[in-house]
Structures are given as structure tokens and as C-alpha cells.
Amino acid sequence: xxxxxxxxxxxxxxxxxxxxxxxxxxEMFERLGLVDELIRAGVVTIAMEMHSDGExxxxxxxxxxxxxxxxxxx
Numbered sequence: 001x002x003x004x005x006x007x008x009x010x011x012x013x014x015x016x017x018x019x020x021x022x023x024x025x026x027e028m029f030e031r032l033g034l035v036d037e038l039i040r041a042g043v044v045t046i047a048m049e050m051h052s053d054g055e056x057x058x059x060x061x062x063x064x065x066x067x068x069x070x071x072x073x074x
Contacts, residue, residue: 019048 021042029035047061 026035029038048059049056050058
């Protein structure tokens with residue numbers, strides 16, 4: 001099957017664009033016999049920051065979560 005990937009970036013990004021794998025996706029991967037391999041290949045994260053216009057608007061970690069007023073009003 002021919003495939004064409006179109007991307008404006010001249011090289012791969014260093015940022016994560018996929019934050020989570022949902023339970024229903026894991027269930028599908030399990031039915032396909034892929035879940036164990038994918039979990040082994042994955043990266044476990046313990047914290048996350050969300051940015052908008054160069055500013056941190058939310059941060060979550062293993063022990064605390066805070067949201068700025070800016071993120072609540074959007």
C-alpha cells in the first residue's frame with residue numbers, strides 16, 4: 001500500500017505530541033498481541049508541563065497539581 005507523509009517540519013520534533021495511551025487503545029493492542037511489546041518500548045512519565053505561547057499554563061507531578069488562572073479561563 002503506497003503511503004505519503006506530508007510534514008512542514010524539516011526534521012523530527014524533540015517535543016512529545018503523544019502524552020497518553022488510553023485504556024481502550026491498550027485493550028485493542030492486547031487483542032492484536034502487541035500490548036506487552038508496546039509497554040516495554042514506552043516511556044513512563046511522572047510529571048508533565050503544558051505550555052501556551054511560551055508560558056507554562058499547567059504542571060502536574062506525582063504529588064501535586066496546579067493550574068494557573070490563565071488555563072482556567074480558556
